Amino acid sequence: MTLTIHEVASQHCPTGRDVYLRRVEGLRPPPSPRMVRGLVLHSVVERAVVEAKRALYSGRASSGAELSGVMAELEDREVSQALSPAGNLPPESLTELESAARSLWRFEALQMASSLDRTLADRPRLGLDALVNTAIPFVVERVIDGTFLGLSDAVRVDALAHSRVVLDLKTGRRREFQTLYTAGYALALEAELEGPVDVGVVVYLDFAGGRPVVSREIHVVDEALRREFVEERNRKMRIVAEELDPGLADRCPGDCPFYPECRGGRA
Ligand code: SF4
Structure with missing residues (x-):
């Protein structure tokens, strides 16, 4: 049995009962609207980056316009x-x-087009591969083997910058625990690259007046954060291995997919 990074890092259910219900009781409730929204917006960013790179590599586009x-x-x-x-x-x-x-698609397209023009102006002699990697310096949805950490063999990092900076896109509200995700990605990536990954970035995406608002929290993946991730992994692995129901949270988010199971109705 392996956990996903989401199962370890998420604290939407403070006791971890969501992991117990999914992994021990085998419940698979449909995702909440908040989760669906996150999936869709992640997919838009991934698609925009992939299609922009495809256009540049194929020669369909060679300028920002x-x-x-x-x-x-x-x-x-x-x-x-x-x-x-x-x-x-x-x-x-x-x-x-x-x-x-x-709106997000257009925002991403504009960002990449203007970055391309800036790169062309600053460094006109770059070859195609260097140009693409300078103008769009991200690898999206990189899959890492997390088995050495007791995690899934297909850990998907939202994006990597400069090969060793892990980026995690968050589309909901800001939560304290979100750096646990980047800690998990960094630990998994370090094992694969056999070298340190010390910097994480949580990218927050919100909308104001229908337009994307992006902010970034750059942080060091330090020892304390790594330890916190490993302790949380151990706690949740014990819940599953020993089939321990950790009990109800004091306060449950009304959109938790397990709310009807735990609380016997909708919030
Ligand atoms: S309803 Fe509450 S206790 Fe149950 S999984 Fe959700 S947050 Fe946890």
Whole structure:
């Protein structure tokens, strides 16, 4: 049995009963609207980065203006594919989410197009591969083997910058525990790269007036954070291995997918 980084790092259920219900009782409730929203927005960012790189490597775009044009052509197809997990949302939520997804797509396209033009202006002699990696210095959805940490063999990091900086995109509200995710990714990546990964970035994505607002929390993945992650992993592995129900949380988020199971109804 292996846990995911999300199961270890998430503190949405403070006692870890969500892990117990999923892993021991085998419950698989559908994701909450908040989770669906996160999935969709992550997918938009991933698709935007992949499609921008594809346009540059294929020669379809070689300037910021051309890249903007290609991305505008792809918007309908990519956003509608990103929205595929959201089919069960109520119509008004789906409309709002589609609008946010489109706004995010355009924002990402503009950021990458202007970064491309800046790179071309600053360093006109770069070859194609160096140009792409300078203008869009991220690898998205990198998969790492986390088995040595007792985690899944397919740990997906939202993005890596400069090979050794782990980025985690958060689309909900800011929570103290979110640096535990980057700690977990850093530990898994260190084992694979056989070298230190000491810097994490939690990227917060919000919307104001329908437009994306991005802020970043850059932090050192220090010993205390690493220890906290490992202790939390051990605690949750014990819950599963010994089939220990850790009990109800004092306060449960109303949108917890397990709320009906734990509290016998919807909040
Ligand atoms: S309803 Fe409460 S106790 Fe149950 S899994 Fe969710 S947060 Fe935990």
